[in-house]
Amino acid sequence: MKSLIKNGRVYDSKNGLDGKYDILIEADKIIKIKKEIENKDYQVIDAEGEIIIPALIDMHTHLREPGYEEKETVKTGSEAAAAGGFSAVAAMPNTNPIADNPAVVEHLKHKAEKAVVRVYPIGSITQASKGEVLSEIGTLAKNGVKALSDDGNPVMNSEIMRRAMEYASAFNLPIIDHCEDKNLSQDGVMHEGYYSTIFGLKGIPAAAEEIMVARDIVLAEMTGIHLHIAHLSTEGSLNLVKEAKARGVNITFEVTPHHLLLTDQIVGDYNPDTKVHPPLRSQRDKDVLVKALQAGEIDVLATDHAPHTFEDKLGEFDYAAFGISGLETALALIYNNFIKKGIIDWNDLLRMYYYKPGEIMDIESEGLKEGARADILIFNPEREWKVDKNKFKSKGKNTPFNGKELCGKNEMTFVGAKLVYDDRGGKNEILY
Numbered sequence: 001m002k003s004l005i006k007n008g009r010v011y012d013s014k015n016g017l018d019g020k021y022d023i024l025i026e027a028d029k030i031i032k033i034k035k036e037i038e039n040k041d042y043q044v045i046d047a048e049g050e051i052i053i054p055a056l057i058d059m060h061t062h063l064r065e066p067g068y069e070e071k072e073t074v075k076t077g078s079e080a081a082a083a084g085g086f087s088a089v090a091a092m093p094n095t096n097p098i099a100d101n102p103a104v105v106e107h108l109k110h111k112a113e114k115a116v117v118r119v120y121p122i123g124s125i126t127q128a129s130k131g132e133v134l135s136e137i138g139t140l141a142k143n144g145v146k147a148l149s150d151d152g153n154p155v156m157n158s159e160i161m162r163r164a165m166e167y168a169s170a171f172n173l174p175i176i177d178h179c180e181d182k183n184l185s186q187d188g189v190m191h192e193g194y195y196s197t198i199f200g201l202k203g204i205p206a207a208a209e210e211i212m213v214a215r216d217i218v219l220a221e222m223t224g225i226h227l228h229i230a231h232l233s234t235e236g237s238l239n240l241v242k243e244a245k246a247r248g249v250n251i252t253f254e255v256t257p258h259h260l261l262l263t264d265q266i267v268g269d270y271n272p273d274t275k276v277h278p279p280l281r282s283q284r285d286k287d288v289l290v291k292a293l294q295a296g297e298i299d300v301l302a303t304d305h306a307p308h309t310f311e312d313k314l315g316e317f318d319y320a321a322f323g324i325s326g327l328e329t330a331l332a333l334i335y336n337n338f339i340k341k342g343i344i345d346w347n348d349l350l351r352m353y354y355y356k357p358g359e360i361m362d363i364e365s366e367g368l369k370e371g372a373r374a375d376i377l378i379f380n381p382e383r384e385w386k387v388d389k390n391k392f393k394s395k396g397k398n399t400p401f402n403g404k405e406l407c408g409k410n411e412m413t414f415v416g417a418k419l420v421y422d423d424r425g426g427k428n429e430i431l432y
């Protein structure tokens, strides 16, 4: 059955689209894009007043399966992704067991066959992500991992990181590093600064991140690998990456929506849902990141969707798990705070949340063009709604944005021309 998406405002400058177009989709592809397509018994979706863009790609998601199914599963995580406007996610390997071997990767791929969005595996850099012995990188590459990362942990030993980079480059895989010097971060629970002193919580200094960013840059320069910095959060890290790029180092980085929107000040509520790695940073760090966003200097936006159970987040701030459940708020938050205010436009969003992640992870990302995969998102810019964690498809209700009033929402997600999420009229429905 052919479906015709009519009258939508289409943004995709990479494919020369900027205006009202009709889009005809069938099987899994875009058949035709034209100013006006005549309806010949197609199933029509009227998108008058709505925005149409390629559905987004999140290159940093924690799906928790196998091992932590109480926090999230491939099924619930992929549903959360579809609801958030994503057609593809890359799953971090910090499951139990860790994705350091083909069996775990194959298990994820098997689960992914039934998921509503595309799920791509990331393999670990070291066995059990302990930072001691390299994973079998060649085997993981053969099994289709899109990158390597010990996310959740850094690779503290520089010799191991060097060898990992050398192996990874032989297989053309990027290394995504969680930059945290454990000797500096120790048992810190929030950003170290004025507020950690006021709140009486142990701090994690910006230097814990920056020292590892600096080390990784030196090693990337030495080995020629593509290095991708996960969840970059400080001014110092940004400056290091910018200098490295200017020297021609093969490096990219991502920033999360929460680091662009929140600061260490809100930790004062002792709400464990504000506890995250890296920690919410200072006002200055946040402002510098937003400036970089506006200047087009940020390569990738990534959610770092890190769902946890209520119990994991229960109790004293010091003992709560680190992480924010982000897939279902990311797009609306970025729209409200940055697109609506003219700080970035829809094509900037696509560059950071679709094209660049696609390029880094080697995931098909042709955008809206005839013959391409029909991964499409229909966004209603007028829709007023309130974040309600209890309506999340994700099992992770750990969001610091609960109760937030937002304008603009993803209402439909198509993956391979199939409607997988429908929120017209507040249906909030996943379709299999």
Ligand SMILES: NC(=O)N[C@@H](CC(=O)O)C(=O)O
Pocket: 062, 094, 151, 152, 153, 178, 275, 276, 277, 278, 304, 306, 307, 322, 323, 324
């Ligand atoms: N971001 C987090 O605070 N937590 C992540 C791990 C990580 O991304 O480092 C998790 O797996 O829970």
Ligand SMILES: [Zn+2]
Pocket: 151, 152, 153, 178, 230, 231, 277, 278
């Ligand atoms: Zn991390």
Ligand SMILES: [Zn+2]
Pocket: 060, 062, 092, 151, 152, 304, 306
């Ligand atoms: Zn992560």
